[in-house]
Every structure is written in structure tokens, then in C-alpha cells.
Amino acid sequence: VQLQASGGGLVQPGGSLRLSCEASGFTGGDYTIGWFRQAPGKEREGASCIRSSDGTTYYADSVKGRFTISRDNAKNTVYLQMSSLKPEDTAIYYCATRIRAAFTNTWLRDNWYRGYVYDYWGQETQVTVSS
Numbered sequence: 540v541q542l543q544a545s546g547g548g549l550v551q552p553g554g555s556l557r558l559s560c561e562a563s564g565f566t567g568g569d570y571t572i573g574w575f576r577q578a579p580g581k582e583r584e585g586a587s588c589i590r591s592s593d594g595t596t597y598y599a600d601s602v603k604g605r606f607t608i609s610r611d612n613a614k615n616t617v618y619l620q621m622s623s624l625k626p627e628d629t630a631i632y633y634c635a636t637r638i639r640a641a642f643t644n645t646w647l648r649d650n651w652y653r654g655y656v657y658d659y660w661g662q663e664t665q666v667t668v669s670s
Contacts, residue, residue: 540564542572542661544634549667550624558619558664560634571637572617573651574608576630576666585652586632589617595644597651602628624668631663 546558560572573588587598587608596608607620617634635657650656 540636540638540659542634542636542659544632544661544664546619547632547664547666549669551670552624552626552668554624554668555620555622556624556666558621558632558634558666560617560619560661562615562617562636565638568638571647571651571657572610573635573637573657574617574619575633575635575654576628577633578627578630581630583633583654585654587619588647588651590644590647593644595647597648599652621666624666626668628666629668630666632666633660633663635660 541563543561546556550556569592571588571590574586575583576586577583585599586602587606589596589608589610591610591612605623610617636659637657
């Protein structure tokens with residue numbers, strides 16, 4: 540299983556970026572992709588996740604209303620549209636996938652932001668928000 544994250548870059552405060560996470564090496568099914576980020580000197584935090592089977596999404600409070608996660612199942616790709624970016628959004632962003640099934644959305648709601656929930660991690664993409 541491989542995850543390829545892309546789309547990072549330098550953007551001014553208030554600007555937008557769209558990150559992509561393309562997954563390969565497994566055949567469909569019910570999987571969850573999460574976006575995580577780690578700012579300098581801070582712990583990694585979950586930003587958002589989406590479940591492929593029904594499109595269920597969850598967001599961290601820090602990004603709610605500004606970030607939108609979506610999926611293209613045909614392309615095995617998940618997108619993170621980031622708008623109204625702030626300097627505090629500056630971080631390395633990672634995507635990760637959980638391919639183990641047999642969990643409820645209630646369980647996902649309570650655990651999606653925990654790193655150990657995910658089976659595979661992709662390479663990072665840097666997002667810098669600065670004027």
C-alpha cells in the first residue's frame with residue numbers, strides 16, 4: 540500500500556490550497572483516509588478524515604468550516620481543500636489510511652484523530668502560510 544501526498548506549497552494568509560492523497564496497492568473496499576499535520580515544535584494532530592464507503596467525514600475544531608475533505612473513489616484519491624488559511628496552519632501534512640474494516644461510524648467519530656487507528660502512512664507535503 541502506498542500513499543502519495545501532494546499539493547503543498549507557500550500561500551499567503553487567507554489563501555487556499557488543495558492537497559491530494561492518492562492511494563494505491565489495495566483494491567477498493569471500505570477504507571478511511573485521514574489527514575494529519577505537525578507544526579514545528581508541536582505534536583502531530585488529526586485535521587480530517589473521510590470514509591470511502593459512505594463519505595462520512597470528521598474535522599478537527601481548528602479546521603472546521605475552513606477545510607473540506609472529499610474523495611474520488613474511482614481514482615482512489617482524497618482531497619483536502621484548505622481555505623482561509625492562517626499562519627498557524629503551517630505544518631507538514633500527512634495522509635494515512637485505515638484499510639481494516641468492521642468499525643462503526645460512532646467508533647470512527649471517537650477515534651479518527653488517533654494515529655494508531657491507521658495502517659499505512661504516506662510521505663509528507665509541506666504547507667507554509669506566510670505573507
